Amino acid sequence: MQIDTYKSGFVAVIGRPNVGKSTFVNHMVGKKVAIISNKPQTTRNRILGIHTTDRAQIAFTDTPGIHKASTELGRRMVHASYEATNGVDCILFMTTPVKEVLRGDEIILENLKKTKLPVFLVINKVDQLKRWNDIDLTIAKYTSLYPFAGVYPISVLEKKNLEHLYEDILTVLPFGPKYYPDEMTSDHSNRFLIGEAIREKILNLTHEEIPHSIACVVDDIKVCIDNSSYQDVYATIYVERDSQKKIIIGKNGAMIKEIKEKSIGDIKKILGSKVHLELWVKVKKDWKDRPNDLSNLGYTIDNV
Numbered sequence: 131m132q133i134d135t136y137k138s139g140f141v142a143v144i145g146r147p148n149v150g151k152s153t154f155v156n157h158m159v160g161k162k163v164a165i166i167s168n169k170p171q172t173t174r175n176r177i178l179g180i181h182t183t184d185r186a187q188i189a190f191t192d193t194p195g196i197h198k199a200s201t202e203l204g205r206r207m208v209h210a211s212y213e214a215t216n217g218v219d220c221i222l223f224m225t226t227p228v229k230e231v232l233r234g235d236e237i238i239l240e241n242l243k244k245t246k247l248p249v250f251l252v253i254n255k256v257d258q259l260k261r262w263n264d265i266d267l268t269i270a271k272y273t274s275l276y277p278f279a280g281v282y283p284i285s286v287l288e289k290k291n292l293e294h295l296y297e298d299i300l301t302v303l304p305f306g307p308k309y310y311p312d313e314m315t316s317d318h319s320n321r322f323l324i325g326e327a328i329r330e331k332i333l334n335l336t337h338e339e340i341p342h343s344i345a346c347v348v349d350d351i352k353v354c355i356d357n358s359s360y361q362d363v364y365a366t367i368y369v370e371r372d373s374q375k376k377i378i379i380g381k382n383g384a385m386i387k388e389i390k391e392k393s394i395g396d397i398k399k400i401l402g403s404k405v406h407l408e409l410w411v412k413v414k415k416d417w418k419d420r421p422n423d424l425s426n427l428g429y430t431i432d433n434v
């Protein structure tokens with residue numbers, strides 16, 4: 131590592147829910163540090179995803195989407211998204227190809243007017259454009275609202291135009307040392323990552339209000355007494371109502387079995403060992419609006 135040419139810094143990724151922020155951060159890190167689903171508000175906490183190469187180390191902050199919050203959890207998530215822009219070197223404002231600036235985006239951009247940092251306009255999901263030229267309209271509308279430092283139509287899924295964005299991020303980062311060890315890819319514990327992996331499976335297997343009503347907590351991880359090549363993981367899925375508990379368990383336990391089977395692959399990767407997983411489902415009424423419950427479930431004001 132050559133100190134005088136090495137670049138290192140912090141980049142916040144903000145935007146509406148579901149535009150692809152977590153997909154982007156995972157891609158840059160080269161590893162899954164944030165879960166993904168097509169449900170809005172998948173990401174609930176601020177998550178650092180660390181990208182390290184011979185040229186640079188970039189700590190990307192993935193954020194919950196900024197949206198009109200109707201619960202205390204939602205308000206904490208929006209707060210976390212704005213907080214994430216403090217102390218960074220540059221902000222990626224992510225949106226998708228739309229014909230008019232969306233109201234949600236207008237509000238975010240209004241809030242960004244206070245910052246002196248370079249803000250890049252990143253328009254993700256260009257693979258969904260019917261005609262490439264339609265992107266010009268999106269660019270014109272958004273750039274008329276905000277003095278962006280650069281404009282990047284990209285597709286994370288199809289890996290389109292990502293190098294250009296990457297190179298421009300490097301130009302605005304300062305020269306500096308590595309702040310994190312090479313092997314570190316996230317600032318969250320294995321417990322957190324495992325809880326998130328289980329929550330992701332539930333998000334992808336359930337519908338309507340269930341995805342928004344669950345929280346997953348890992349209660350314990352320990353080496354299996356009978357076979358030390360295994361680790362035993364004990365986790366609890368919290369729901370808001372009895373009817374939701376029934377759905378998560380499923381007919382004859384079919385749903386909880388599927389959640390378990392789908393989660394084990396990810397947990398093996400996180401822990402680097404074989405895994406036994408024990409899942410419980412508990413009802414915690416209205417936890418999303420109870421400050422104490424939220425904090426106990428890991429959604430503290432500082433952490434979210």
Ligand SMILES: Nc1nc2c(ncn2[C@@H]2O[C@H](COP(=O)(O)OP(=O)(O)O)[C@@H](O)[C@H]2O)c(=O)[nH]1
Binds near residue numbers: 149150
């Ligand atoms: N078509 C398309 N879909 C994408 C792209 N990037 C992400 N997605 C999808 O958009 C959805 C939301 O992604 P996610 O990263 O969770 O969005 P976030 O809420 O902004 O973090 C998921 O279904 C992703 O697979 C892309 O470049 N093209």
Ligand SMILES: [Mg+2]
Binds near residue numbers: 151152164192195
């Ligand atoms: Mg996300």
